[in-house]
Amino acid sequence: MAQIYRRNNLWTYRVWLDHKHSKSKGGFKRRKDAQDAALELELKKKDGTLSEQSDISFAEYFKTWAETYKIGRLHSSTESKYRMAIRLVEDTFNDKKLKNIKTYDYQKMLDLYAKSHARTSTSLLNSYYRNAVRYAMNDGIISRDFTFGALISGNESKDSSLKFIEYDEAEKLKEVCIETGSFLTITRLEILFGLLTGCRYGEVTGLTWDCVDLVNRNVTIDKAYDYIKRTGFKKTKTTSSIRTISINDTLITMFKDLKEQQSKLFATQGFNNKLNFVFITKYHEIPSDNAVNKTLRKILTELDTKNKITFHGLRHTHASMLISQDVSINYISERLGHANISVTYNIYTHLLKTSREQENNKAMDVLNNL
Incomplete structure (x- = not known):
């Protein structure tokens, strides 16, 4: 029930929104005017369109x-x-x-x-x-949606073809990393791993030895590492990013060699890798994204590739290689840890279009040869 009272010869009302909050207004010359205004608020309160936050910015x-x-x-x-x-x-x-x-x-x-x-x-x-x-x-704070019908504009995104390197260039990058990568040049091993798994850099830096299964030939991505602020391990980007990825012979060999080199050096240093990091330097540090991108650009410059990508471009390159070899888009989506297959379709539409055209040509050849 609203309170109506006089103040300085004028009428004021107070309406209680709940047991703690109220709304009041004064300055009414007539009691009836204050009562009418209070009644309006009472009605809004009843139908849920009145809130204690009604004046919030x-x-x-x-x-x-x-x-x-x-x-x-x-x-x-x-x-x-x-x-x-x-x-x-x-x-x-x-x-x-x-x-x-x-x-x-x-x-x-x-x-x-x-x-x-x-x-x-x-x-x-x-x-x-x-x-x-x-x-x-x-919540009844406002009654209209001022974002309705908003027109979206902006610059066009860079062509997605600039985000990955071609299949033959990826093969050369792989060979360089195999030949020159070691525990002492750990960023090259990270590049090799990123190229052959499509993992995000936070997932790569967050990989621990207990998640590497050489017997079953896979790695489990169940966390990431905050390589920017160095606050430690963190959750993966989405729940669907938690996944187990099969690895090939190249990575099996890489992990075996890295484990041996790492164990020997740490033993001589008296260092205990308590957090069990896989990709850690001889100085017991996690490489920064700047360090790995610098190494990647150096290699791509030496290989004279058409595009100079960042580490994230290895993820796109991984997907493009699989798409070019007719690997199922469902499998690619799971391997990359996308939330759903539509995300994969949206990102790689241009590549899938090319693949579809190739499939269409093959289908027409089959029908023409009946």
């Missing part, structure tokens, strides 16, 4: 929402994107209330962001805000 709400539902629950790289989204809305809207954000204002922010970012990045950013706004609507 867009920036504050999004920050609270992201910290509640996203940050601390996702991969660090994804969480960093949410933090960027928080900074953007803080810089754009400052203390402007969530309920006062107009579709036009929101579109202007997206358009400004899109000028210096890829269309895919703009689309992802919009999905963050849209999700938060729907939560706000469900």
